[in-house]
Amino acid sequence: MATTVLDPTHAHAAKRSAVVEWLTTVDHKKIGILYGASAFIFFLIGGLEALIIRTQLMKPDNTLVSPEMYNQLFTMHGTTMIFLAVMPLSAMFFNFFVPLLIGARDVAFPRLNAMSFWVFLLGGLFLNASFLMGAAPNGGWFGYAPLSSRQFAGGLNMDFWVIGLQILGIASLAAGVNFFTTILNMRAPGMTLMRMPMFVWMTLITQILVLLSFPVITVALIMLMADRTFGSSFFSWAGGGDPMLWQHLFWVFGHPEVYILILPAFGIISEILPVFSRKPLFGYSAMVFSGAFIAFLGFGVWSHHMFSTGMGPLADSFFSLMTMLIAIPTGVKIFNWIGTIWGGSVQLKTPMWFALGFIAMFIIGGLSGVMHSVAPADLQQTDSYFVVAHFHYVLFGGSIFALTAGGYYWWPKMFGRMLDEKLGMTHFWLMLVGFNLTFFPMHFAGLLGMPRRIYTYPAGLGFELYNMMATAGAFLLGISFLVFIVNVIKTWRGPANAPADPWGGATLEWAIPSPPQEFNFPKLITVHEKDALWQMKREAGVSRLPEPDLVSGKGIHMPGPSWWPLVVAFGILIFFIGFMMKDPWAFPFRPVNILGFAITTFGIFKWAYEAPDAHAPQH
Numbered sequence: 001m002a003t004t005v006l007d008p009t010h011a012h013a014a015k016r017s018a019v020v021e022w023l024t025t026v027d028h029k030k031i032g033i034l035y036g037a038s039a040f041i042f043f044l045i046g047g048l049e050a051l052i053i054r055t056q057l058m059k060p061d062n063t064l065v066s067p068e069m070y071n072q073l074f075t076m077h078g079t080t081m082i083f084l085a086v087m088p089l090s091a092m093f094f095n096f097f098v099p100l101l102i103g104a105r106d107v108a109f110p111r112l113n114a115m116s117f118w119v120f121l122l123g124g125l126f127l128n129a130s131f132l133m134g135a136a137p138n139g140g141w142f143g144y145a146p147l148s149s150r151q152f153a154g155g156l157n158m159d160f161w162v163i164g165l166q167i168l169g170i171a172s173l174a175a176g177v178n179f180f181t182t183i184l185n186m187r188a189p190g191m192t193l194m195r196m197p198m199f200v201w202m203t204l205i206t207q208i209l210v211l212l213s214f215p216v217i218t219v220a221l222i223m224l225m226a227d228r229t230f231g232s233s234f235f236s237w238a239g240g241g242d243p244m245l246w247q248h249l250f251w252v253f254g255h256p257e258v259y260i261l262i263l264p265a266f267g268i269i270s271e272i273l274p275v276f277s278r279k280p281l282f283g284y285s286a287m288v289f290s291g292a293f294i295a296f297l298g299f300g301v302w303s304h305h306m307f308s309t310g311m312g313p314l315a316d317s318f319f320s321l322m323t324m325l326i327a328i329p330t331g332v333k334i335f336n337w338i339g340t341i342w343g344g345s346v347q348l349k350t351p352m353w354f355a356l357g358f359i360a361m362f363i364i365g366g367l368s369g370v371m372h373s374v375a376p377a378d379l380q381q382t383d384s385y386f387v388v389a390h391f392h393y394v395l396f397g398g399s400i401f402a403l404t405a406g407g408y409y410w411w412p413k414m415f416g417r418m419l420d421e422k423l424g425m426t427h428f429w430l431m432l433v434g435f436n437l438t439f440f441p442m443h444f445a446g447l448l449g450m451p452r453r454i455y456t457y458p459a460g461l462g463f464e465l466y467n468m469m470a471t472a473g474a475f476l477l478g479i480s481f482l483v484f485i486v487n488v489i490k491t492w493r494g495p496a497n498a499p500a501d502p503w504g505g506a507t508l509e510w511a512i513p514s515p516p517q518e519f520n521f522p523k524l525i526t527v528h529e530k531d532a533l534w535q536m537k538r539e540a541g542v543s544r545l546p547e548p549d550l551v552s553g554k555g556i557h558m559p560g561p562s563w564w565p566l567v568v569a570f571g572i573l574i575f576f577i578g579f580m581m582k583d584p585w586a587f588p589f590r591p592v593n594i595l596g597f598a599i600t601t602f603g604i605f606k607w608a609y610e611a612p613d614a615h616a617p618q619h
């Protein structure tokens, strides 16, 4: 190793306390870690809720939880898994890896990035605080109005949900703007759109989905909030509104949301398979276009969630057909993944196992999805455990398997430590067996007629065995993640041992030290082909480039830390909490809303006038 010069930014950081550093950071990598750590904790909470649900359903006529508690548990479980676990786990990878993959020093708007994290965290804590008040949301993760209207849900439960989602939507939209701009504007010289790594492509498409679908749920939530808070009647017949309107608005958002959860997973898998097959991704441009096509079709199928509402044969046929069409680009992806592995020299490391598990589980979930797209079949299956089985194959079998694959793949780069392979394999096999044991039997329970969202069932209907299996499987799943936690603790105690490029990677993040320095790339790299790092290695005639040294960041300007994103996030939280007060003339003039608004405005003002590198180290 050549001379190692101390990084002056680190010397500076030592002067401030670690807590302050994390609270004020605008470094995309630190924000990524904050996203990951918070999302993982929410994932454990959502998992705990699932385990309570499963324990309640373990045997007929069980009385572990009350029906009211059960409603809160499945609502919070669904809401937590979607908005507080899977989306922010993807956001961890966007934050940490998109700038590295495109050879950039940072995201386009670093302080906006910090703000979206704090808004997300406060929104998530706010949602969970509902448990402490004994008033957790209880109307399902889709909050169907008028069930969620003031009339039928008078307490604070659904206020927590409406307001929590409204807050989380702000975080998603801010992140959407940020990553959309980052990907379009911050790529390294020579990295054309068609040379971008597939994960970056899928991130870009995901952000487009966020930017187009979140405004719809925002508007719907404002209408529902108005119904609840001010007594308007968008969603009730009595006042001239229409309950179907909520379902349309919700699913115009909700179906694309499913792709917001799954497209990043596609991207992760498309990074891992080539590296562990030692072959470029098969059909790169077909992968790009099929991703875009899936996103486009995703906006045309929302009403397949509403076949049972009596929309009429024409609408049912249209949405059936559109839904079936999605199988085509999805099939293209699956064939291309298999084509990537085909004939490669496959290396079965932990990330690869999880990637293969993803493909297998996602195929099962995809097939039962096609089954639902047939409207008459859906009429039988809808609101039964068949649907619960289906969407967990897609969301857990798809998203969580892929996110876990990505976790094992990128862990060395994030933390400079190799995770233990044996524990990784144990995690994989427990998860694969536990997952299938949990969710496969639910298909049968559903076909036998077990409805979803029931807190118990009588004996003698043939549900017992399937429920017993599902509950056993759920505990196995829980244990599999304990193994992951053991792995993290064990390797954390060991020395930082990860080389820059442990897997023989194809993309730019592996060209710099693990973990990367604050400025990522001492010199920006010019890209000539896709799989830029493989091309550099080929040109140098080596299979691994020499280990990069830590270098001084002298002369490289990075944005300084700031308190204002956190202040703005607090202001937003307080502003929205104000809407829990249902009396529109709450004296004097909705003070909580006004306070929140004032804090937000003050924060934005200070933010705007703070020099971008006010607290940055002096060089």
Ligand code: HEM
Pocket (backbone or CB within 6 Å): 047, 050, 051, 053, 054, 074, 075, 077, 078, 079, 081, 082, 086, 139, 140, 141, 142, 388, 392, 395, 396, 400, 438, 452, 453, 454, 455, 474, 477, 478
């Ligand atoms: C630890 C593994 C998991 C288990 C054991 C589990 C179990 C369950 C069960 C039994 C239900 C049905 C509740 C009912 O209908 O009465 C349910 C609902 C749900 N789950 Fe999971 N789940 C798990 C992970 C996930 C993940 C990773 C996601 C996705 C992102 C997810 C999303 C949902 C959603 C959206 C609902 C519907 C909630 C509603 O009806 O409002 N689950 N889960």
Ligand SMILES: [Cu+2]
Pocket (backbone or CB within 6 Å): 254, 255, 258, 301, 302, 304, 305
């Ligand atoms: Cu859908």
